[in-house]
Amino acid sequence: xxxxGIFSIIVALLLVATLITFLIAFQxxxxxxxxxxxxxxxxxxxxxxxxxxxxxxxIQTVEKFDVRMRVLEGKFQEVSTVDGFTLIVxxxxxxxxxxxxxxxxxxxxxxxxxxxxxxxxxxxxxxT
Numbered sequence: 001x002x003x004x005g006i007f008s009i010i011v012a013l014l015l016v017a018t019l020i021t022f023l024i025a026f027q028x029x030x031x032x033x034x035x036x037x038x039x040x041x042x043x044x045x046x047x048x049x050x051x052x053x054x055x056x057x058x059i060q061t062v063e064k065f066d067v068r069m070r071v072l073e074g075k076f077q078e079v080s081t082v083d084g085f086t087l088i089v090x091x092x093x094x095x096x097x098x099x100x101x102x103x104x105x106x107x108x109x110x111x112x113x114x115x116x117x118x119x120x121x122x123x124x125x126x127x128t
Contacts, residue, residue, distance in 0.1 A: 023056045023057065024053050024054060024055065024056060025051060025052070025053055025054075026051075026052055026054060026062050027049075027050070027051050027052075028046050028048070028049050028050060028052060028064065029049055030049045031066055031067060031068050032049075032064045032065060032066060032067060033045070033046065033047050033064070033065050033067050033097065033100040034046040034052075034062050034063065034064045034065070034100075035062070035063045035065075035100055035101065035104055036052075036054055036060055036061075036062055037060065037061045037062070037063060038055075038059060038060050039059065042101055042104065042105075043060075045100060045101055047100075063100075063104060063108075065097050065100050065103060065104075065110070066097070066110065067096055067097050067098075067100075068096065069094050069095070069096045070094070070095055070096060070110075070114075071092055071093070071094050072092070072093045072094075072095065072114060072117055072118065072121065073090065073091070073092045073093075074090060074091040074092070074093075074118075074121055075090075076088055076089070076090050077089050077090075091121060093117060093121055095113075095117065097110075
C-alpha cells in the first residue's frame with residue numbers, strides 16, 4: 001500500500017512539472033521570430049531558434065511571426081497601352097517580415113498586412 005502511494009505522488013509531481021513547463025516554456029522555430037510581451041508591451045525580441053522561458057500567461061505572452069517569403073499574387077487584368085494594344089498583366093509581390101517589432105506595432109497580424117498590401121497593389125494597378 002505504501003509503495004502504491006509513493007508511486008501516485010511521483011506521477012502527480014511529474015504531471016504538475018509537465019504542466020508548469022508548458023506554461024513557462026516556448027519554442028521558436030527556424031522560420032519564426034518571436035516577441036515576448038509583458039502586460040502587452042514588447043520586452044524581448046527573439047530571432048534565433050530554440051527553447052525559451054517566459055513568465056506564465058497573465059504576465060507574459062508570446063507573439064510568433066513567420067518570416068519566410070510570402071507571395072501575394074494579383075488577378076489578371078487587361079490594360080490598354082497608349083497605341084491601342086491590349087495587354088494582360090499579372091502582378092506578384094514577394095514580402096517577408098524583417099523587423100518583428102515594427103510589424104507588430106503597425107499591423108500585428110499577417111492577414112491585416114496582406115489586406116493592406118492588396119489595397120495598395122490594387123490601387124497602383126488601377127483595380128480594386
